Amino acid sequence: MAQAQERELAVVIGLEVHVQLETATKIFCGCSTEGSEEPNTRTCPVCLGLPGALPVLNEGAVEAAVKVGKAINADVPERTRFHRKNYYYPDLPKNFQITQYDAPICQDGELEFTVESQRRTVGIERAHLEEDPGSLQHKGGSIDTAEYTLVDYNRAGTPLLEIVTEPDFRAADEVRAFLAKLEEVLEYLGVFDPERDGSLRIDANLSVVEAGEVGDDGHIDDDILESANRTEVKNISSHKGAEKALAYEAQRQKNAIQRGRAVEQETRHWDESRGITVSMRSKEEEKDYRYFREADLPPLEVADWKERIDIPELPDARRERFREEYDLSDEAADKLTSTKQVADFFEDVASEFDANLAATWVADNLLGELNYRDMAITDVDHRLDEIKRLVELVATDEITAKNARETVLRDMLDDGTDPDTIAEEEGLGKTDEGAVQQAVEDAIEENPDAVEDYHAGEGGAINFLVGQVMQKTGGSADPGDVNQLLREELE
Amino acid sequence: MSTEYNGYVTEETIEGTEDGPLAGKTVAIKDNISTEGVPTTCGSAMLEGYVPPYDATVVSRVKEAGGTIPGKTNMDEFGMGTTNETSAFGSVENPAAEGHVPGGSSGGSAAVVAAGDADMALGSDTGGSVRCPAAFCGVVGIKPTYGLVSRYGLVAYANSLEQIGPLAPTVEEAAELLEVIAGPDEHDGTTRDATDHGTDYDFAAAADGDVDGLSIGVPTELVEGADEEVVETFWDAIDELEAQGASYHEVELPSVEHAVEAYYVIAMSEASSNLARFDGVRYGPSPDYEGNWNEEFAKVREEGFGPEVKRRVLLGTYALSAGYQDKYYKKAQDARAWVKQDFDEALSEADVLASPTMPVPPFELGESLDDPLKMYLADANTTPVNLANLPAISVPAGETSDGLPVGLQLVGPAFGEKTIIRAGSALA
Numbered sequence: 009m010a011q012a013q014e015r016e017l018a019v020v021i022g023l024e025v026h027v028q029l030e031t032a033t034k035i036f037c038g039c040s041t042e043g044s045e046e047p048n049t050r051t052c053p054v055c056l057g058l059p060g061a062l063p064v065l066n067e068g069a070v071e072a073a074v075k076v077g078k079a080i081n082a083d084v085p086e087r088t089r090f091h092r093k094n095y096y097y098p099d100l101p102k103n104f105q106i107t108q109y110d111a112p113i114c115q116d117g118e119l120e121f122t123v124e125s126q127r128r129t130v131g132i133e134r135a136h137l138e139e140d141p142g143s144l145q146h147k148g149g150s151i152d153t154a155e156y157t158l159v160d161y162n163r164a165g166t167p168l169l170e171i172v173t174e175p176d177f178r179a180a181d182e183v184r185a186f187l188a189k190l191e192e193v194l195e196y197l198g199v200f201d202p203e204r205d206g207s208l209r210i211d212a213n214l215s216v217v218e219a220g221e222v223g224d225d226g227h228i229d230d231d232i233l234e235s236a237n238r239t240e241v242k243n244i245s246s247h248k249g250a251e252k253a254l255a256y257e258a259q260r261q262k263n264a265i266q267r268g269r270a271v272e273q274e275t276r277h278w279d280e281s282r283g284i285t286v287s288m289r290s291k292e293e294e295k296d297y298r299y300f301r302e303a304d305l306p307p308l309e310v311a312d313w314k315e316r317i318d319i320p321e322l323p324d325a326r327r328e329r330f331r332e333e334y335d336l337s338d339e340a341a342d343k344l345t346s347t348k349q350v351a352d353f354f355e356d357v358a359s360e361f362d363a364n365l366a367a368t369w370v371a372d373n374l375l376g377e378l379n380y381r382d383m384a385i386t387d388v389d390h391r392l393d394e395i396k397r398l399v400e401l402v403a404t405d406e407i408t409a410k411n412a413r414e415t416v417l418r419d420m421l422d423d424g425t426d427p428d429t430i431a432e433e434e435g436l437g438k439t440d441e442g443a444v445q446q447a448v449e450d451a452i453e454e455n456p457d458a459v460e461d462y463h464a465g466e467g468g469a470i471n472f473l474v475g476q477v478m479q480k481t482g483g484s485a486d487p488g489d490v491n492q493l494l495r496e497e498l499e
Numbered sequence: 500m501s502t503e504y505n506g507y508v509t510e511e512t513i514e515g516t517e518d519g520p521l522a523g524k525t526v527a528i529k530d531n532i533s534t535e536g537v538p539t540t541c542g543s544a545m546l547e548g549y550v551p552p553y554d555a556t557v558v559s560r561v562k563e564a565g566g567t568i569p570g571k572t573n574m575d576e577f578g579m580g581t582t583n584e585t586s587a588f589g590s591v592e593n594p595a596a597e598g599h600v601p602g603g604s605s606g607g608s609a610a611v612v613a614a615g616d617a618d619m620a621l622g623s624d625t626g627g628s629v630r631c632p633a634a635f636c637g638v639v640g641i642k643p644t645y646g647l648v649s650r651y652g653l654v655a656y657a658n659s660l661e662q663i664g665p666l667a668p669t670v671e672e673a674a675e676l677l678e679v680i681a682g683p684d685e686h687d688g689t690t691r692d693a694t695d696h697g698t699d700y701d702f703a704a705a706a707d708g709d710v711d712g713l714s715i716g717v718p719t720e721l722v723e724g725a726d727e728e729v730v731e732t733f734w735d736a737i738d739e740l741e742a743q744g745a746s747y748h749e750v751e752l753p754s755v756e757h758a759v760e761a762y763y764v765i766a767m768s769e770a771s772s773n774l775a776r777f778d779g780v781r782y783g784p785s786p787d788y789e790g791n792w793n794e795e796f797a798k799v800r801e802e803g804f805g806p807e808v809k810r811r812v813l814l815g816t817y818a819l820s821a822g823y824q825d826k827y828y829k830k831a832q833d834a835r836a837w838v839k840q841d842f843d844e845a846l847s848e849a850d851v852l853a854s855p856t857m858p859v860p861p862f863e864l865g866e867s868l869d870d871p872l873k874m875y876l877a878d879a880n881t882t883p884v885n886l887a888n889l890p891a892i893s894v895p896a897g898e899t900s901d902g903l904p905v906g907l908q909l910v911g912p913a914f915g916e917k918t919i920i921r922a923g924s925a926l927a
Contacts, residue, residue: 053553057776059546059654060533060555064688094772094819098792103775157792159780298819300768300828303659305688 016219022175034165036063055165057101069167082117107138121189131174187247519565527617545803555652572607602635627881634856634906645888649684657766711744716849761834762882771815856906
């Protein structure tokens with residue numbers, strides 16, 4: 009019975025992604041954006057919204073936004089300007105937020121990404137600059153039950169870029185892949201620090217429509233979208249969280265529709281710990297923000313900024329170039345462009361040593377060992393010179409690749425010692441040719457049975473002898489070389 | 500020692516440096532201009548006890564120029580009034596006209612200058628708040644071109660309209676003070692450098708009284724509706740300027756009939772946003788932490804704001820609301836553009852435009868309190884100038900038969916301060 013009524017449904021998702029832009033100072037004053045344990049120490053009359061204080065635009069934040077605009081192929085207007093968004097909230101120093109309304113810094117962009125080996129492009133409707141509010145600490149309970157609430161204005165005035173996508177997503181995993189790609193691009197541009205608390209905050213609009221309304225190209229008519237009740241899911245702070253929250257919300261809406269219930273148009277809160285979304289307020293209570301021009305900030309002429317501001321090579325282009333220039337596999341190129349720092353380090357190593365050696369060392373050895381330790385390249389960014397030195401020891405044949413990888417690199421990461429010290433302490437310096445020759449001769453003299461077997465044509469005998477030599481040289485000889493030397497000596 | 504006419508909210512001396520153009524002079528500061536360590540109330544119970552941790556740019560400049568600040572002057576609450584009677588700290592009596600208001604909103608600043616208790620003063624002018632009290636108290640007041648003087652530290656009422664301006668007994672002294680406070684400020688992105696607009700800052704030197712060849716335009720709309728005795732006094736002053744070599748002709752500003760409406764819609768809209776921060780979290784009557792924060796905010800604002808402020812915040816909120824913004828706020832912006840254009844045209848045929856500053860002589864104390872519309876209409880001649888971002892000066896033109904001061908307003912082109920100072924100095 010229920011089976012017969014089951015309808016084919018499709019999910020429609022659009023995102024509002026709030027990105028904290030990495031600038032030295034806040035968007036409208038000279039306060040540092042660096043976090044502080046001490047509440048209300050990164051503040052001044054402007055970001056506290058004291059009576060009489062005036063905002064002055066930090067053009068560095070606009071430059072960062074223009075970089076993003078270039079990367080997502082967006083239009084940058086001739087002039088950009090600011091509006092006030094009026095609402096009362098205790099974390100908002102002025103009870104209005106300075107934001108952009110009718111002339112956002114970026115419009116009509118797009119971002120391409122891969123999900124399950126498929127290339128997808130999602131439209132970016134706009135990206136606008138605004139100031140972050142302060143943060144609240146509820147004491148003795150949640151927002152509803154707390155005895156009292158403290159306000160910390162350290163975060164107030166941190167530049168935010170709100171990136172608004174078209175409702176182009178059709179599944180939660182697309183959202184995750186998009187966000188991962190967006191983060192990657194933002195990091196490449198040097199305008200974003202993923203480590204910073206609250207540096208990425210996501211609101212998502214999700215609705216469910218009849219699958220038949222979705223065209224082959226994924227297009228859905230505007231009036232269908234308008235008529236579908238949607239929920240806005242707030243409080244998502246990572247791409248993993250986004251996938252979970254939206255998968256949950258999609259299922260919740262589908263279930264409601266399958267059971268013949270209407271989806272309520274409302275704002276819902278993602279409760280990460282419980283893994284569910286909960287209703288916050290219905291859309292009828294939605295606020296009128298009374299947007300109007302912020303007269304304290306004159307419009308800014310940005311017509312030529314897109315031309316004037318350079319951006320670094322972006323991950324896709326770099327991946328392509330790596331494949332061609334260094335003759336790398338798709339997998340190696342992907343790994344080596346996973347972050348800008350990895351790619352930069354690879355190119356640095358490849359410029360001095362063989363590109364293949366560099367690729368093996370960075371993509372396989374370094375990233376593999378880091379991954380095993382749950383570390384990232386950012387954890388060793390002050391030791392990249394030492395890692396490069398290790399590659400040099402291998403490239404110049406001073407230690408074997410095996411020892412370098414299995415002993416030196418691991419010790420370096422575990423103990424923090426430098427490669428030369430480890431090689432010396434462990435006696436890993438490649439034994440000189442005379443010593444290897446001596447070991448070969450000794451092995452032959454000490455193992456007449458094996459020598460006899462060798463001459464009788466038993467394949468295993470040579471391996472036994474190689475093992476003997478390796479033992480005598482403490483593993484520092486090259487097994488291939490030893491094999492060669494033994495054969496020469498035995499003929 | 501408190502003045503008997505209630506000119507100061509706070510009397511506390513702030514010493515400036517020893518040298519400088521204002522050395523030995525006292526400069527009273529309107530109580531909506533921030534002074535580090537000295538209370539700044541805006542004439543409101545909401546800010547009673549608020550002590551700014553920083554100086555407004557104009558205050559720093561007055562101190563650096565050697566001026567001594569004798570205190571913070573009384574004013575209409577948050578600058579919202581034309582009589583100084585909306586102050587939470589009591590009304591001010593006009594030292595030049597017993598039993599009458601000093602005008603507003605910078606009533607205290609004009610009064611302490613008129614009474615000789617300060618050599619000069621700073622006020623702020625959003626829709627006439629420097630010029631009106633200057634006219635009512637028989638002193639000189641200048642409203643600078645928008646952007647000539649930094650607003651950093653001026654507690655905003657309507658930020659797209661207002662400028663800080665000087666009040667003094669003579670045009671030359673007002674110009675001296677303007678010279679000190681004018682000029683770009685990195686803390687105010689709307690300030691502009693006069694030298695980029697074909698002029699300089701030698702304002703005091705311009706007060707030479709030379710009006711030979713000056714062409715004066717008289718906008719008929721700004722004279723017609725004025726009180727009879729005010730009109731008479733106005734024409735006497737024009738005759739005097741003519742006798743000194745100036746000429747006058749009538750000009751038209753058809754848009755000004757909408758100026759008061761446009762001004763109040765814009766000013767109230769901006770005020771509704773500017774005053775939103777006064778919610779009890781950091782200023783205002785102590786909240787008792789009962790109920791949710793939204794109720795708490797409402798209670799604090801109910802207690803802390805006076806009736807005129809509430810009226811303007813409510814009307815401004817309404818004018819910006821969805822469904823009404825196009826009808827009110829956007830229309831007012833269109834009217835503003837039209838007023839600007841009318842002034843540009845009129846000033847293309849005249850060096851300055853002259854009118855009575857106020858269409859009426861000073862009200863008696865208490866006379867207009869119950870009739871806000873009457874008070875708003877008294878701003879008919881001053882508000883258009885703020886809408887057009889232009890400079891204007893009010894100079895004493897004479898007195899009515901009852902001995903009430905009448906002011907003459909001269910409006911110049913953008914950054915035409917020297918022109919209006921020169922013209923005004925022929926009279927005061």
